[in-house]
Amino acid sequence: MNPSEIIQNNINSLSYFLPELILTGMIVVLIIADLLLKKENSAWTSLLALGGLVIAFVAVLNQYDLGSRSIFNDMLAVDPFALYFKLLFLTSAAFVVLLSIGSVELAGRPVGEYFTLMTALTLGLFLMASATNLITIFISIEFVSVTSFILATYLKTRRRSSEAGLKYTIYGAFSSGLMLYGISILYGLTGTLDIYEIGTKLAASSANSLALLISIILMLAGFGYKLAAVPFHFWAPDVYEGAPTPITAFFSVGPKAAGFALLIRFFNVAFATEATNGEWAAIAGVNWSQLLAVVAAATMTLGNLVAIVQKNVKRLLAYSSIAHAGYALMGVVLLSDQGVYATLFYLVVYYLMNIGAFLVVIVVQDLVGSESIDDYKGLIWRAPLPAIAMGVFLFSLTGLPPTAGFIGKFYLFAALIKGGPGFYWLAVVAIINSVISLYYYARILKAMYFDQQDEKEPASLAVSPYYVVLLIALVVPTIFLGVYWAPLADLANYSVEFLRAL
């Protein structure tokens, strides 16, 4: 292509890049607003950020008419798959902004930069969901990582927050180094950075399978770091504990979902060829789906086993979110549209119940000033609504009917059983893990509903109406999607259609 064609392609692509441009503009507006506003008024920037997210949401919805296409000289893809994730990122970011507004942790601190970085993080997630070139994949992961580092250490005067940021940075630098090495090997094997071309080249010629396996494992370091999948999960508990709780809620949903988007797109485009009936075949030489199956089993088992001994609710939820990454990975290993569909569905359900659980943690933290399970004792008598809401979210996280978590897990298991006897062992592991998870979720339930509270504690706690509204806004869909999930299922089904070939 000659230069003027490349420029023309870039100019034409701009109109398909509207949601991202809106977010970019919003970042600049937020910075200027933060400069103009006085320090004590910086909380107003939250409303600006919220407005930007809503406008971007509308812009993403408008993109559904466009169908699938590749933009910016095959650097990014706009397709229903990316749009599904973009809607997920926007709604979760909006919820996190709402959580941040009420949070006591952030009260009194200048928050202009906080909301600017939140918007920037969302933009990074957008790019992750649509990247189709190894360079854009790497840059978008770095974009998300760097903004996450700053957000994790936002309570910089607090020791644990600084520790969280430092650990996050070191692990992040290490895993992106590994990933870059994997990218270089892949580039050496195929001579191209475009994942579609990599896919056709690998399918056409048999590359050295050992070199291919090494490059896959190294690439997995980058994706696994974002998913917090074993063995790249070490940062998660410390970062989740130290970061401001709204940010923890976002980390456990946004970057994780974006990691899944990248993982699914990368493996299914570059390392699989499409066969019939919505099933694909892995390319010859590397059985990456079994590799991912082992990672999934290890992730959920380790997450659940370590969660048992946790005394801090935030840490417990951190390990539980590691375990849930393992569950969601089960859909990816199947090499079928149905599996990806189950994963997409599960990620939305997981977003609702996990943000909900973190919201209850924030509420209790604001009321009691602690994140320890012991301080949840007798919560049902002191603050009934958060306790009941937490019950719903924990039931959903365990996967009990009639909550959304049950439907999400049901789809995953159904896809797994349909995937054939080769994956029965994974289904057994997942079922055992669900039982284990019931045990530690029940510990919180028992503390809240059955244990006597300490006598010196105040008998009842007043929950602010703002939190009541937010809690209801999360509890209702969690139960509703457990009873009537067809719209979400249809949307997820539609979104499995991603850009397969150029």
Place this chain on the structure above:
Amino acid sequence: MLFNFATALVFLIFGGLFVLLNLGISRILQARNPHPVKISTYECGELPEGESWIQFNIRFYVVALVFLIFEVEIIFLFPWALVFKDLGLFAFVEMMIFVFILLVGLAYVWAKGDLDWDKPQSVPAPELSQSYEQKEVTETVDS
């Protein structure tokens, strides 16, 4: 494929040998006549004072970061300026947006006081450390 890398390997080996060879020849031929002034570190004619491994003010870091950003801006501006006429209005607008975003960043750094140089004399030392300690205490109570 692998054969192409062999060229790089040969280049690497010969590059290393070339350096060693020249150092060796210079070692054999050179006249050695050490003198305290001759072996001292060259600092543009000044007498070197103390070690070069000292603690720098953390403020240099911020200045370096800001410098880096505008350095990158210049790198983008040079090629743009060369083909400016051929690219037309679109490229001009695009570059103005780019410069504007960076200027907002500069304004932000400036307004937030990150470009103000610390003047340690202006605040008496004991007062500074005391207020810092108080801040620490309130923070721990918070958390």
